Amino acid sequence: xxxxxxxxxxxxxxxxxxxxxxxxxxxxxxxxxxxxxxxxxxxxxxxxxxxxxxxxxxxxxxxxxxxxxxxxxxxxxxxxxxxxxxxxxxxxxxxxxxxxxxxxxxxxxxx
Amino acid sequence: xxxxxxxxxxxxxxxxxxxxxxxxxxxxxxxxxxxxxxxxxxxxxxxxxxxxxxxxxxxxxxxxxxxxxxxxxxxxxxxxxxxxxxxxxxxxxxxxxxxxxxxxxxxxxx
Numbered sequence: 122x123x124x125x126x127x128x129x130x131x132x133x134x135x136x137x138x139x140x141x142x143x144x145x146x147x148x149x150x151x152x153x154x155x156x157x158x159x160x161x162x163x164x165x166x167x168x169x170x171x172x173x174x175x176x177x178x179x180x181x182x183x184x185x186x187x188x189x190x191x192x193x194x195x196x197x198x199x200x201x202x203x204x205x206x207x208x209x210x211x212x213x214x215x216x217x218x219x220x221x222x223x224x225x226x227x228x229x230x231x232x
Numbered sequence: 233x234x235x236x237x238x239x240x241x242x243x244x245x246x247x248x249x250x251x252x253x254x255x256x257x258x259x260x261x262x263x264x265x266x267x268x269x270x271x272x273x274x275x276x277x278x279x280x281x282x283x284x285x286x287x288x289x290x291x292x293x294x295x296x297x298x299x300x301x302x303x304x305x306x307x308x309x310x311x312x313x314x315x316x317x318x319x320x321x322x323x324x325x326x327x328x329x330x331x332x333x334x335x336x337x338x339x340x341x342x
Binding site for chain 1: 264274334
């Protein structure tokens with residue numbers, strides 16, 4: 122499968138715990154995006170990388186959130202001290218031009 | 233920032249009929265407008281897109297039209313089939329990010 126992949130697909134955690142998600146983009150894509158999607162809503166932009174540089178962050182991305190893309194390949198999104206409001210689908214997308222292709226997402230449930 | 237709105241929120245059509253979903257955007261600098269289809273529990277799938285230098289684009293049974301003056305764009309699905317049932321999201325780019333609408337639930341009735 123040469124599409125965008127994400128791991129894990131599902132994560133259940135207790136409030137206050139830290140979680141980390143991984144995204145592997147399509148190999149030739151230099152741009153990588155993280156979005157959050159809640160029920161009945163469209164994806165909401167969180168952050169964007171071009172190669173290894175994080176070029177933009179949404180104000181939705183509080184201090185508890187951090188993202189990295191070492192070496193410009195895969196990316197990780199970490200949420201520290203999770204809250205119930207963090208429960209959502211976290212989607213990754215990659216692109217080489219404007220066309221963004223999404224991964225299957227990681228569904229986070231905070232109990 | 234960019235604000236994208238979609239109407240109607242839910243659309244039911246008889247199989248074989250056409251479906252039209254309209255989106256409006258706020259930022260006149262936006263120049264790329266994709267449409268995504270999302271089936272339950274699956275990833276958003278890019279189905280068609282249009283750039284601001286084009287007024288219309290077709291791909292088999294789907295087409296997108298863009299009116300830059302009015303700042304709206306529409307998705308047209310002809311000869312609808314049950315497998316077209318899904319949530320459709322429009323988006324507009326602005327500052328290297330996509331702003332999505334809330335989605336339209338399309339239900340094709342056999």
